[in-house]
Amino acid sequence: MVPPSYGLDSSQRYVQFLNKVLSARGPSALPYKEEVKWLIRQHLLSLLREFPSLKVKTAVFTHNDGRTVNILQAYGTIPMLYQRVTYNIPVYNIHVVIWLTKHYPRQYPCVFVNPMRDILIRCGAAHVDPSALVSAPYIPSWSFPSSNLVDLARNIRYRFGRYPPLCTRQPAPIAHRIDNQYQGYSSSTTVRMPSSRSPSSSASDHPPPSVCPSNVAPPSPPYGRTVPPSPRRANSNDPSEVLKKKLLEMLHSDSVALRKSREAETNSLVRAQRKLKRRGRQRDEGLRQMIDEKEGLEQLLQMVLMNTDLLETWLRENGKKNICLNAQLPIAQSRIHSPPSIGRCSKELSPSTQMYGLDSSQRSAQFLNKVLSARGPSALPYKEEVKLLIRQHLLILLQEFPSLQVKTAVFTHNDGRTVNLLQADGTIPMLYQQVTYNIPVVIWLTEHYPRQYPCVFVNPTRDMLIRPCHAYVDPSGLVSVPYMQSWTFPSSNLKKLLEMLHSDTVALRKSREEETDSLVRAQPELKRRGRLIDEGLRQMIDEKEGLEQLLQMVLMNTDVLETWLRENGEKNKLVIDVDDVFEPCDPLSRQMVDCTASDLAIEDTFYSLDKAMQQGVIPFDAYMRNIRTLSREQFFHRATSAKIRAAQMQSVITSAESDN
Numbered sequence: 001m002v003p004p005s006y007g008l009d010s011s012q013r014y015v016q017f018l019n020k021v022l023s024a025r026g027p028s029a030l031p032y033k034e035e036v037k038w039l040i041r042q043h044l045l046s047l048l049r050e051f052p053s054l055k056v057k058t059a060v061f062t063h064n065d066g067r068t069v070n071i072l073q074a075y076g077t078i079p080m081l082y083q084r085v086t087y088n089i090p091v092y093n094i095h096v097v098i099w100l101t102k103h104y105p106r107q108y109p110c111v112f113v114n115p116m117r118d119i120l121i122r123c124g125a126a127h128v129d130p131s132a133l134v135s136a137p138y139i140p141s142w143s144f145p146s147s148n149l150v151d152l153a154r155n156i157r158y159r160f161g162r163y164p165p166l167c168t169r170q171p172a173p174i175a176h177r178i179d180n181q182y183q184g185y186s187s188s189t190t191v192r193m194p195s196s197r198s199p200s201s202s203a204s205d206h207p208p209p210s211v212c213p214s215n216v217a218p219p220s221p222p223y224g225r226t227v228p229p230s231p232r233r234a235n236s237n238d239p240s241e242v243l244k245k246k247l248l249e250m251l252h253s254d255s256v257a258l259r260k261s262r263e264a265e266t267n268s269l270v271r272a273q274r275k276l277k278r279r280g281r282q283r284d285e286g287l288r289q290m291i292d293e294k295e296g297l298e299q300l301l302q303m304v305l306m307n308t309d310l311l312e313t314w315l316r317e318n319g320k321k322n323i324c325l326n327a328q329l330p331i332a333q334s335r336i337h338s339p340p341s342i343g344r345c346s347k348e349l350s351p352s353t354q355m356y357g358l359d360s361s362q363r364s365a366q367f368l369n370k371v372l373s374a375r376g377p378s379a380l381p382y383k384e385e386v387k388l389l390i391r392q393h394l395l396i397l398l399q400e401f402p403s404l405q406v407k408t409a410v411f412t413h414n415d416g417r418t419v420n421l422l423q424a425d426g427t428i429p430m431l432y433q434q435v436t437y438n439i440p441v442v443i444w445l446t447e448h449y450p451r452q453y454p455c456v457f458v459n460p461t462r463d464m465l466i467r468p469c470h471a472y473v474d475p476s477g478l479v480s481v482p483y484m485q486s487w488t489f490p491s492s493n494l495k496k497l498l499e500m501l502h503s504d505t506v507a508l509r510k511s512r513e514e515e516t517d518s519l520v521r522a523q524p525e526l527k528r529r530g531r532l533i534d535e536g537l538r539q540m541i542d543e544k545e546g547l548e549q550l551l552q553m554v555l556m557n558t559d560v561l562e563t564w565l566r567e568n569g570e571k572n573k574l575v576i577d578v579d580d581v582f583e584p585c586d587p588l589s590r591q592m593v594d595c596t597a598s599d600l601a602i603e604d605t606f607y608s609l610d611k612a613m614q615q616g617v618i619p620f621d622a623y624m625r626n627i628r629t630l631s632r633e634q635f636f637h638r639a640t641s642a643k644i645r646a647a648q649m650q651s652v653i654t655s656a657e658s659d660n
Contacts (some may be wrong), residue, residue, distance in 0.1 A: 040104065040144065054077075378420075
């Protein structure tokens with residue numbers, strides 16, 4: 001939403017625009033607190049007076065967690081003085097943007113720089129990060145209510161003037177710049193000898209020198225030749241001509257030396273470039289070989305782990321049944337060491353073929369082997385030295401709680417980053433008073449697991465709700481039990497975490513039931529007090545809305561009066577009597593004004609007489625005599641006012657009946 005642009009200048013438009021948006025109610029209301037809206041209005045108007053190139057509007061701001069909110073923003077350009085030249089630093093769309101967040105002015109605003117097409121943010125800028133967020137020293141030291149937008153903009157202008165955050169795009173390559181400098185130098189060393197010939201003949205006799213390769217002798221420049229004698233020159237030993245000749249010879253020798261040094265530097269740079277390219281190719285080749293070798297070892301490790309799981313499963317199932325165990329072990333060992341059998345086994349039991357013929361533990365083991373040994377874009381962000389420990393933790397957890405399942409999913413951090421992680425999803429059985437409850441949970445193994453505790457969330461179904469003010473679960477479902485705070489690597493694991501969570505939940509449920517009974521008993525009294533509070537709050541809201549509407553009308557009328565006074569204050573300097581400011585519209589109104597003025601004047605006289613009596617200026621008998629006389633006169637004035645008021649009401653009723 002932007003301010004209208006018709007009929008008023010920019011300052012008046014922004015004043016009326018801010019009055020409108022800050023006093024709005026309902027769905028279009030801005031999320032600022034009522035007690036700071038007037039201060040926000042003053043801050044923005046001061047900023048616009050200090051920097052006329054800025055503008056104010058309302059726009060949708062998106063937080064890092066995806067929430068959107070409609071707030072105020074100031075956008076435009078901030079003039080920056082750098083080396084005696086004034087620049088405009090673009091903020092937001094094509095200019096600078098200052099977002100007034102929900103908690104402004106108690107919290108600092110968000111300032112962004114949005115460079116144009118041919119401008120880039122300087123790498124390692126002192127006060128601007130790669131996302132264009134400005135972090136000037138004034139922002140962290142923001143203090144309410146002393147800090148304001150004008151000082152912030154001045155500080156940004158000063159910091160940007162000392163350390164410019166923007167730069168143009170990358171210039172041409174080094175070799176191209178050297179060639180241009182070399183050609184520029186050769187063209188700048190062209191010297192013309194004075195001659196009496198015409199310009200056309202001198203141009204043909206003295207062509208500009210050309211750049212020659214280093215292995216070919218350069219031709220003699222035009223200023224190195226013997227100048228043919230001019231028919232007008234009588235004396236060849238003129239000192240000025242000798243001096244010119246010496247200067248030209250010195251210039252020629254210096255240019256030749258400089259050209260040779262530049263050619264030597266260019267050749268050295270070319271040789272160094274070839275050497276660097278050769279070393280780069282050798283390094284890339286060695287790195288590629290190491291990566292291939294690493295991938296081969298990882299694949300071999302994966303196949304060994306998968307065949308190990310098969311052997312362990314076979315031993316558990318058939319170790320006590322089959323008598324010829326020693327006769328069958330060589331077959332299993334030959335399967336381990338036979339590459340063709342390994343390839344077929346891994347292909348048949350991979351998740352892509354749905355792992356037919358395996359139970360849940362075998363499928364989970366093969367799934368973990370596959371995802372933990374993956375490489376490339378699909379690799380999980382865990383360190384290599386802890387992947388085996390992660391696999392053991394998850395397998396033990398699945399054996400203890402078969403209702404859980406392991407899979408990979410995308411986890412979103414609070415700062416908006418997304419990463420593909422392992423998670424255990426399912427339910428945890430909990431026995432309470434001989435009834436089993438299934439608590440749905442999700443366990444995320446973060447990037448730093450197992451050195452850091454995992455993230456555990458309660459995932460309620462559609463018919464479940466998270467209990468408010470829970471001791472171990474916040475409203476977002478995040479679980480924080482004491483075992484997680486005392487997590488220690490490598491002794492802590494997922495099985496102990498869920499066991500502690502189960503015991504803590506049982507104890508907490510007992511205490512919560514006792515609290516629920518006490519809350520039920522206190523509920524009738526709370527309902528009665530709630531009704532009283534709602535009634536009082538409703539009355540206060542109605543009164544507040546009325547006062548805000550009245551304040552808005554007063555502010556608008558004040559702005560109009562100030563504008564009129566600025567325009568007509570110097571024109572109209574007539575002396576107007578105070579009594580002539582208001583003119584009654586009829587005789588009854590005139591008589592009412594006179595009676596009211598007399599009544600109030602007598603009241604002021606009573607007050608003065610009381611003060612004089614207290615100070616002993618007049619005697620008591622004179623005070624009583626004057627009070628009696630004035631009271632009689634005041635009575636007549638008040639009686640007359642009452643009769644006039646009744647007559648006016650009767651005339652209003654009569655006019656209304658006649659209109660009907």
